[in-house]
Amino acid sequence: EAQVTQNPRYLITVTGKKLTVTCSQNMNHEYMSWYRQDPGLGLRQIYYSMNVEVTDKGDVPEGYKVSRKEKRNFPLILESPSPNQTSLYFCASRPTGTSGYEQYFGPGTRLTVT
């Protein structure tokens, strides 16, 4: 089944403790992206990647890192999480091209930083 998977789905952690949220897709998509969703603010893009070793900042990259060493994986790294990073996080992927912009989203990761 074609899908985007995220792990963990739920995470409660403390301020300053480094964490990684994994994202993997099995559709051989070049493009992958991370979003966070907060009440009243909608979906905001954190980082995106056009292909392996190619990443770029979205609208809210501060406090986050990403890497794209393999096509299928795009982990989101919080080196020193803070309470304002408590949010619902989504990973997405799609093939690149001039059109066909259908993004496939993962199920989400609910992160709480205390």
Added chain:
Amino acid sequence: DAKTTQPPSMDCAEGRAANLPCNHSTISGNEYVYWYRQIHSQGPQYIIHGLKNNETNEMASLIITEDRKSSTLILPHATLRDTAVYYCIVRGGISGGYQKVTFGTGTKLQVIP
């Protein structure tokens, strides 16, 4: 990036057509309009997209005005399962080679029995 403006909420009677408007007055000539929806806190789901012609698929129809400054998503026979937040987005701007994406806050559609 072209920004979009949507009403924050709408109601629709079950079985009736739901018409969701979106304003994108600063859209560029080569930018597409896309619609997604998000049911509760699940991952957003793609619905439809278009450039300048009207489009229809099994889920919905997309009507884009001739000047491309606005569009309407039409769910022809809304059901309770269509209750969701609907996002209208346009393809990202020059930064990142048109791959940056901006979602707004969307329209919360409530389908009423």
